[in-house]
Amino acid sequence: MRKDSRLSRMLHVLIHMDQLDAPATSEKIAKMLNTNPVVVRRTMAGLRDKGYVTSVKGHGGGWSLAMALSDITLLDIHNAMGDSSVFTIGLSDEHTSCPIEIAVNQAISDVLIEAEALLLERFRDVTLDKLAVGFADYPLNQQTSSGE
Amino acid sequence: MRKDSRLSRMLHVLIHMDQLDAPATSEKIAKMLNTNPVVVRRTMAGLRDKGYVTSVKGHGGGWSLAMALSDITLLDIHNAMGDSSVFTIGLSDEHTSCPIEIAVNQAISDVLIEAEALLLERFRDVTLDKLAVGFADYPLNQQTSSGE
DNA sequence: TTTCATGTAACTTATGATGTTTCATAAATA
């Protein structure tokens, strides 16, 4: 089942951005993530809409952090990615009036809801500055010829 | 992100099977799930490998429960589906030596592991007979012309 | 006015689950 690594990638980007004095362009970020500038814009747009980053057009433009890392949590970024459920597990809906299907789905759903609640609670407890401690001077976009 | 409803579907099937006296054919189950007999065989094969169901070829053959519903848990069936992680969230691996990526992935991973542990624990607490109580006489493969 | 950047829409590609076809194998039945 396909994985969504946007959360991981965006956290990584945001923390590196905190160490820069100039805005990071979509192209620069795209190279860092080994992807495409338009994909970066699409994903960063969600963060901008929530106020975590700002974007500036034109010469010298690009993306900048809009607040301190200590004011942003994993949950904030997770939520900004939109995109509903964190689980690959879904419910059947072939016989929505069958009491067995209903009972089965209810049981699964109960567990998913509880597990997701725990996950979100933990995400809320982690601010991004906690992930950056001790690495203040590590370079953004450390490209290696070996492809790292 | 795509959902995997095999767990829900198989639980539904198993509980209905418990109410039958004869084996259920792949074709019958496929109709119930609005899918293809080969898909059913593929999924049921995982359950057979773990000993929860048996399959019999030829005339009068098909699939049967190999043990009581009270001896099977949601976790058992979940595990029999194989297929690793329950989360749509993945980790980045573009810069595996970057301490920030490492710290980010570690933080996410810690949370996922804890949430998954809770989920598996809850799945282990639910035996299938608990989901069937009170519905003993509900018919398998209740086909409706309206498509239900 | 040229260059550099984001914004956005439309389109293409890649991936993986799901579905399908086909044939081999095995068991009951006539």
Next chain:
DNA sequence: TATTTATGAAACATCATAAGTTACATGAAA
């Protein structure tokens, strides 16, 4: 023994959708 009915398994096709790409408009700085 021949026929019917079932699973087993491999090979292939389809579908959904996330990711990637192209193209062009917009806006800001030099």
